[in-house]
Amino acid sequence: MSIDPIGPIAGALRINAPVAPTGVAAxxxxxxxxxxxxxxxxxxxxATQTKADALAVKAATGDLQDAHDYMAASNEAALATQLTVAIRDKAVAAFTEIMRMQA
Incomplete structure (x- = not known):
């Protein structure tokens, strides 16, 4: 049995990309x-963070049957947040670089 390390992140950040039209309108x-x-x-x-928060409340109140569910959701939310922050940082860096270009 193999484990896909990207699976939880991809699942958390699943994006159904809209198809852009071709040509000038694109x-x-x-x-x-x-x-x-x-x-x-x-x-x-x-949604991922909300799920992790709900499981955290269940764990704190003793209503959670399996602690593994909370740990998995918590790690998934943390990784998704880290990925989002990294993407944001790259976008800001790209914007800054574009603004430095001479016209």
Whole structure:
């Protein structure tokens, strides 16, 4: 049995990318597509963290049958958050670099 280390992260940040039209219209819709992708990924991250929070409450009150469920959800939420922060940092760095370019 093999374990997919990316599986939990990909599951937490599952994005159904919209298909951008081709040609000149694609450049105009690029911002909408990108915005949609960001919105989907943030909603997915929020859902993952909400699940981990709910399991944490169950663990604290003694209603959780299997502590493994909470640990898995907690690690999944932490990894998804780290991935989101890394992507944000790269986007900010790219934006800063673009702003430094001369016209």
């Amino acid at each position: 450049a105009g819709n690029a911002a909408e597509v990108f915005g949609g992708l960001l919105s989907q990924s943030v909603e997915s991250l929020q």
